[in-house]
Amino acid sequence: MTDDPISDFTRRSMAVGGVAKRVYVAGAGPAVVLLPEMPGISPDVLRLARWVRDAGFTVHVPSLFGTDGACPTVEGGREVVRRACVSAEFRAFAGGGTSPVTVWLRGLARQAHAACGGPGVGAIGLCFTGNFALTMALEPAVIAPVVNHPSLPLDDPGGLELDAADARAVRDRLARDGLTVLAYRFEGDRWCTGQRFAAYRALLGDSFDGRVLPDAAANPAPPPFFAELVGTPHSVVTAHLVDEAGHPTVRARDEILAFLAERLRPATRLTRHQAPEPRAASDAR
Numbered sequence: 001m002t003d004d005p006i007s008d009f010t011r012r013s014m015a016v017g018g019v020a021k022r023v024y025v026a027g028a029g030p031a032v033v034l035l036p037e038m039p040g041i042s043p044d045v046l047r048l049a050r051w052v053r054d055a056g057f058t059v060h061v062p063s064l065f066g067t068d069g070a071c072p073t074v075e076g077g078r079e080v081v082r083r084a085c086v087s088a089e090f091r092a093f094a095g096g097g098t099s100p101v102t103v104w105l106r107g108l109a110r111q112a113h114a115a116c117g118g119p120g121v122g123a124i125g126l127c128f129t130g131n132f133a134l135t136m137a138l139e140p141a142v143i144a145p146v147v148n149h150p151s152l153p154l155d156d157p158g159g160l161e162l163d164a165a166d167a168r169a170v171r172d173r174l175a176r177d178g179l180t181v182l183a184y185r186f187e188g189d190r191w192c193t194g195q196r197f198a199a200y201r202a203l204l205g206d207s208f209d210g211r212v213l214p215d216a217a218a219n220p221a222p223p224p225f226f227a228e229l230v231g232t233p234h235s236v237v238t239a240h241l242v243d244e245a246g247h248p249t250v251r252a253r254d255e256i257l258a259f260l261a262e263r264l265r266p267a268t269r270l271t272r273h274q275a276p277e278p279r280a281a282s283d284a285r
Helices: 044-054 074-087 101-116 132-138 163-179 194-207 224-229 246-266
Strands: 010-015 019-027 029-032 058-062 119-128 142-148 182-188 208-213
Touching: 010 101, 019 044, 019 101, 029 044, 029 101, 044 058, 044 246, 074 119, 074 224, 101 119, 101 132, 101 163, 119 132, 119 246, 132 142, 132 163, 132 182, 142 246, 163 194, 182 194, 182 246, 194 208, 208 246
Parallel strands: 029 058, 029 119, 119 142, 142 182, 182 208
Antiparallel strands: 010 019, 019 058
């Protein structure tokens, strides 16, 4: 794997509340905010962004940490994690509540909706940012949250990286507007456990659609950061995806694209990727 120059995206500086961040934008159609996973906007994250773009959406990828486009290395990734864990923008550990950066992300979703139109915005969280996609649903424009292998808080397998007031507000918003949060994890993931999915189910009830893939479906040769530091099947639609037709991780990707299309383009159907019918899966194993 080589670094990605991100040359097919437009680089924008987008400000919310006086705070500007770099956002990579590509495509046309309703907006989808794709959040990076540790240790940054990797080539695998950008591959997913292009799939979202090619499915008929305007994808927005905000730069929140790490080196944009860089391959995930062990030493570089370790330093990015260290800095993020002490950053005032994130709440990496139990007892910290909701990460403050989610306020900025909700503002980004609001701006993206105003620019792109449509019924609303999709949000895809990954790993360190997994739960952020759910918290973004506190913004009325966000109507299609996707939570992939949410890893925070790092020290509490059953925690949700939400303070009590935000947890109630998210639950009430999903119920009031009839929204569903789609979520994925690998069965043996030690960073996103069955306990965490059970906690989501306890909070959100039928609004939580948690899907679990077998560990054997994970890419056995992910980039070094994932092989050596993550050390477990983890990134369902990025580093541990196996890009082969019919593969379980590719089916998960197609289910996500179909979920976004159903919510954001209800009068159209996917053309690039044909998704299967939704499949039953256990929330916690």
